[in-house]
Amino acid sequence: xxxxxxxxxxxxxxxxxxxxxxxxxxxxxxxxxxxxxxxxxxxxxxxxxxxxxxxxxxxxxxxxxxxxxxxxxxxxxxxxxxxxxxxxxxxxxxxxxxxxxxxxxxxxxxxxxxxxxxxxxxxxxxxxxxxxxxxxxxxxxxxxxxxxxxxxxx
Numbered sequence: 001x002x003x004x005x006x007x008x009x010x011x012x013x014x015x016x017x018x019x020x021x022x023x024x025x026x027x028x029x030x031x032x033x034x035x036x037x038x039x040x041x042x043x044x045x046x047x048x049x050x051x052x053x054x055x056x057x058x059x060x061x062x063x064x065x066x067x068x069x070x071x072x073x074x075x076x077x078x079x080x081x082x083x084x085x086x087x088x089x090x091x092x093x094x095x096x097x098x099x100x101x102x103x104x105x106x107x108x109x110x111x112x113x114x115x116x117x118x119x120x121x122x123x124x125x126x127x128x129x130x131x132x133x134x135x136x137x138x139x140x141x142x143x144x145x146x147x148x149x150x151x152x153x154x
Contacts, residue, residue, distance in 0.1 A: 023036060023051040024048065026047050026048045027073075029073040030073065036051055036072050037071050038069065038070045038071070039068050040061050040063060040068065041059065045060035050070055056089060058088050061093070064093055064146070068142070069140050069143070071138055074137050077136065078135070078137070078139070079135050083100065083127065084125055084126070084127050084128075087119065087123055087126075088123075093146055094117070094146060095115075095143045095145075096116065097117070097144045097145045098114070098141060098143040098144050099113070100114075100115065100128055100130060100139065100140070102136030102138060103137065104135070104138070106137075112134065113128060113130045113131045117147070118147070128141070
């Protein structure tokens with residue numbers, strides 16, 4: 001007759017205010033550092049430029065569509081309640097509506113919020129409030145329609 005020992009693990013999650021880190025490159029999504037990726041990128045307007053803390057640089061999607069996305073990756077789980085978006089310094093290709101998805105593994109996604117935006121002012125900021133905050137490592141913002149659709153890059 002033997003004894004069965006069970007081990008217990010205790011996990012404690014502490015949620016606190018968090019500021020998105022400044023990125024200087026796209027990085028490796030799924031790795032040990034913060035990173036990002038997008039469905040497509042116009043030459044010279046890499047995805048990380050959406051997260052570089054500059055109001056004069058930005059990510060631009062190549063062959064602009066109404067179904068583009070940008071994704072931020074965190075090596076630690078985050079519980080996001082709000083995302084602040086800054087419009088481009090030109091009033092073009094501004095997101096009008098979309099969906100925010102989360103994932104723990106980058107493969108299985110769940111919906112965290114939908115959004116609509118009517119603020120087409122250049123460089124203006126607006127918020128996406130997350131209606132279903134859950135721990136996530138991948139935050140994908142996908143657009144379903146645009147304001148001021150015009151592609152001025154050549």
